Amino acid sequence: MLRATFLGTASARPTVRRNVSAIAVQREADLFLFDCGEGTQRQMMRFGVGFAVRAIFVTHMHADHYLGITGLLRTMTLQDRQEPLAIWGPPGSGTTLGTLVELGGDRVGFPVHIGELGPGEGERFDGYTIRAFQTRHTSTSLGFCLDEDERLGRFDVQRARELGVPEGPSFGLLHRGEPVELPGGRIVQPEEVVGSPRPGRKLVYTGDTGPARSVVEAARGADLLIHEATFGDEEKERARKTGHATAEEAAQAAERAGALELVLTHLSARYSETPERLQEQARAVFRRCRVAHDGLVVQVPLRAESLPGKALGGE
Helix, strand or coil: CEEEEEEECECCCCCCCCCECEEEEEECCEEEEEEECCCHHHHHHHCCCCCCEEEEECCECCHHHCCCHHHHHHHHHHCCCCCCEEEEECCCCHHHHHHHHHCCCCCCCCCEEEEECCCCCEEEECCEEEEEEECCCCCCEEEEEEEECCECCCECHHHHHHCCCCCCHHHHHHHCCCCEECCCCCEECHHHCECCCECCCEEEECCCCCCCHHHHHHCCCCCEEEEECCECHHHHHHHHHHCCCEHHHHHHHHHHHCCCCEEEECECHHHCCCCHHHHHHHHCCCCCEEECCCCCEEECCCCCCCCCCHHHCCC
C-alpha cells in the first residue's frame, strides 16, 4: 500500500474549508508527514490517519509548513509514545526545529532526532528511500521523493511446473535469481520462469516552488506528482515574484517529467471555493490531473506487469 492523505491544502493561511500544508504518506506500515502546518494534529484525527508517525519531512522554514509540530509532539507525549521520531528539514533549519521540540513547557517523552538534508540526501527504509531534491522558492527549500526499490520479476508458476521444478524452496531460489538443478540433471535458469524486474512506485511532493528543472528531474516517471499550484494563470506575475507556481506551470512539469498522475495543492485563498478554475487550466496541458481538498486520499497502485511469455520459452 502507498497512499497520500491531504491534511492541509491551503497556502499561507487556513480558510474555512482548507487547512495549511500537511500530507500524510503511508507506505505499508510506515507513516510519514510531509510538512506539518498549524492544526495538523486535528486534521490527523479528523481524517483518521493515526499518530504513529515515523518521521516528519519539512520542505522549508515558512511558518505555514512547520508550526503544527509543537502541538503534535505534545499530543504524542500525552498518548505515552515511546518510539523515536525523526524530523528532517532543509539546510539551516536545525535550530528552529529544535526550538519547536522544546516549546510547550513539558518535556517530550520520547526521543526526537533533528536532522538537515541537502539535495540528493535522504533516509533509507526497508524497500524504499525518501530523498530530498532542490526546489525554487524565496527561502532554502526542498521537495521530497519516496522511491521504492525495483521489485522482483513476476514468477510464472505454470511454466515452472511444466519444466518439472518441484514446488517449495526451488521456486523461491529461482525467484531470487538462483538456478535450480532438477533430479535428472537439467539446470533451470531464473530467466526461464521469472519476468524482468518490475519498477517500484514513486511519489513526489514539491512543497513550495516556482518552475524548476530540478523538480522535473526529480519527478521523472513518477506515479504521483503532488505539485503546488498557488495561483492561476491570471496571477502568473505574482507567482513569479513570490516563488510559487501556477496550475499551468505545475501541469507543464508533470508533462515534461512523464508523470502518471498530478495532484495540485497549496491553493491561494482566492481559489479555496473555486478550485475548478485551477483544474481547468492544468488539464489543458496535462489531463490526468485533479485539485486536492482536505481529506482527499490518493492510492498509488502497483504498475501492472504481464507474466513471462514466449520470450521465456512459453508455447
